[in-house]
Amino acid sequence: MMRENYDEYKQMIDEHLLDFMPNINNMSNPLYESMKYSLTAGGKRLRPVLLLASCEFAGGDSKDALTFACAMEYIQTYSLIHDDLPAMDNDDFRRGVPTNHKIYGAGIATLAGDGLLNTAFEIMYKNMLLYFDSQLELKKRINAAYVIAKGAGVGGMIAGQVSDVESESKEPSNEMLEYIHVNKTAALIVAAVKAGLYIGGADDAMMEKMTIYAENLGLAYQVADDILDVRGNAEEMGKGTGEDEKNAKLTYVSLCGMEAAEKKLHELTENAVNAIADYYDNAEFFRDLVLKLESRTK
Numbered sequence: 001m002m003r004e005n006y007d008e009y010k011q012m013i014d015e016h017l018l019d020f021m022p023n024i025n026n027m028s029n030p031l032y033e034s035m036k037y038s039l040t041a042g043g044k045r046l047r048p049v050l051l052l053a054s055c056e057f058a059g060g061d062s063k064d065a066l067t068f069a070c071a072m073e074y075i076q077t078y079s080l081i082h083d084d085l086p087a088m089d090n091d092d093f094r095r096g097v098p099t100n101h102k103i104y105g106a107g108i109a110t111l112a113g114d115g116l117l118n119t120a121f122e123i124m125y126k127n128m129l130l131y132f133d134s135q136l137e138l139k140k141r142i143n144a145a146y147v148i149a150k151g152a153g154v155g156g157m158i159a160g161q162v163s164d165v166e167s168e169s170k171e172p173s174n175e176m177l178e179y180i181h182v183n184k185t186a187a188l189i190v191a192a193v194k195a196g197l198y199i200g201g202a203d204d205a206m207m208e209k210m211t212i213y214a215e216n217l218g219l220a221y222q223v224a225d226d227i228l229d230v231r232g233n234a235e236e237m238g239k240g241t242g243e244d245e246k247n248a249k250l251t252y253v254s255l256c257g258m259e260a261a262e263k264k265l266h267e268l269t270e271n272a273v274n275a276i277a278d279y280y281d282n283a284e285f286f287r288d289l290v291l292k293l294e295s296r297t298k
C-alpha cells in the first residue's frame, strides 16, 4: 500500500537519518559534527522519498528499504558538500544555511563528504548481511546497491560533475548540457527509483516504465532548479539567494533562454507522466510529484 503523500515518506527519512551514523571515536569528533551538520541542515529528501515510494509501488514494505533510502541521502549530502567546495562551485549557502566548508573548513568538509559516501556503502552492506539466508532477498539488495553505486559513480553523477566543471572552459553545446544533466542529476534519481523497485520486487515491465519516468523526472528536476535559480526564488529549493550563485553556469536557461527552458520542462513532465500511464490508478504519487515540480516554477 502506498502512503498518501510526500511528507509521510520525508518524515520517515528525517526521523531515522541519524540512526545510521557510525560511532566515531572522539579523535575524529569534528568529522562527526560536520557530517551531522549537513545531514540535518534541511533538504527536500527527494531521492530517499523516491526510493521508499518506489519500493511500496512495487508491492514492498518501505521499512525494508529505509537503510537504502538513508544511504541515498548520505550520498546526496556528500555530493552537495563537495559541489559547494571552493575548488568546485565555491558556494556560501546550502539548504538555507552556510555551506559545510564555511563552518568546518575545506579539509574537514572534504572528509565529511568522503565519510558520508563511505557510510552509505557501509550501511548497505551491513543491511545485506541480515539477508544472507535468503537468496531472493539478498539479490534484491545487491541489485539495489549496484544501481546506487553505478548511478553515483564514475559513469554517472561523478562523470556529470566532471563535465559540469569542464564546461566552464568549453564552448557550450546542447550535447554537453544533455550529458551533464543526464549524469550529474538524473543518474542518482534513476538509481533511487530502481533501487526502491528492486527491494520492492518489481517485475521487468514496471522496472522499464519507471526507469523512463525517472529519467524524465531527473532531467525535469535540473531544468526546474535552473529556472528557479534565475527567477530568484532559489530559497524555495533550499538554497541561499543571489550572491553564492556567482558562476556563470551552463544551464538550459543560459543556453536556450527562459521560454525554451519552460517548454523543455513541460515536455519532460509530459514524458514522465506518459511513461506511467499504464499504472493510472495507483501511480498518483509519481504523477503528482512531477506535475508539482513544473507548477512550482510558475
Ligand SMILES: CC(C)=CCC/C(C)=C/COP(=O)(O)OP(=O)(O)O
Residues within 6 Å of the ligand: 078, 079, 080, 082, 083, 089, 157, 158, 161, 184, 185, 225, 239
Ligand atoms: C560528485 C559531485 C560533487 C556531484 C555533485 C552533483 C550535483 C547534482 C551538484 C549540484 O548541482 P548544481 O550545482 O546544478 O546545483 P545547485 O544549484 O544546488 O548547486
Ligand SMILES: C=C(C)CCOP(=O)(O)OP(=O)(O)O
Residues within 6 Å of the ligand: 042, 043, 044, 045, 046, 076, 095, 184, 185, 221, 222, 225, 237, 238
Ligand atoms: C540536482 C540538484 C538540483 C542539486 C540539488 O538537489 P536538491 O534540490 O534535491 O537538494 P536538496 O533538497 O537535497 O538540498
